[in-house]
Amino acid sequence: MREIVHIQAGQCGNQIGAKFWEVISDEHGIDPTGTYHGDSDLQLDRISVYYNEASGGxxxxxxxxxxxxxxxxxxxxxxxxxxxxxxxxxxxxxLIGNKSTWPRDTSIGQ
Structure with missing residues (x-):
């Protein structure tokens, strides 16, 4: 079975990613604490594609x-x-943030 590592980058990526995890968690019967509360074995069938199982189930x-x-x-x-x-x-x-190093880096080369 394949496993996916979901990478969320930047404000937009993280906001979309947060919603993604809400939807995927609902589909798999996972509550906000990470506990399974589903009602179908199909929900757990391929859960390891997106999730790792931690201690305590x-x-x-x-x-x-x-x-x-x-x-x-x-x-x-x-x-x-x-x-x-x-x-x-x-x-x-x-390190980068709003204090972009681009102006500094480009002037160093001159």
């Missing part, structure tokens, strides 16, 4: 969430399914 999305600033990540975390993600899968940094 919880399901965690196989996803990496990336942004240059933490604001979008905070919105995802505080959203309806924000607690379903592993904290280590949120990647953000201010």
């Amino acid at each position: 919880k399901y965690v999305p196989r996803a990496i969430l990336v942004d240059l600033e933490p604001g979008t990540m905070d919105s995802v975390r505080s959203g309806p399914f924000g607690q379903i993600f592993r904290p280590d899968n949120f990647v953000f940094g201010e």
Whole structure:
């Protein structure tokens, strides 16, 4: 069986991705805590395509969430399914962000 790693990048990617996980979780009978509450064996049939099974029978999305600033990540975390993600899968940094290095890098070469 194939496994998918879902990569969400930027504000738009993370907002669309958050909605994606709400829909996929509903289809598979996964609640916002990652616990299965479905009513059909078909919901669990290919659940490992999108989720890893963690301890306690919880399901965690196989996803990496990336942004240059933490604001979008905070919105995802505080959203309806924000607690379903592993904290280590949120990647953000201010190395580039609004303080773009493009002007500095292009002037160094002159």
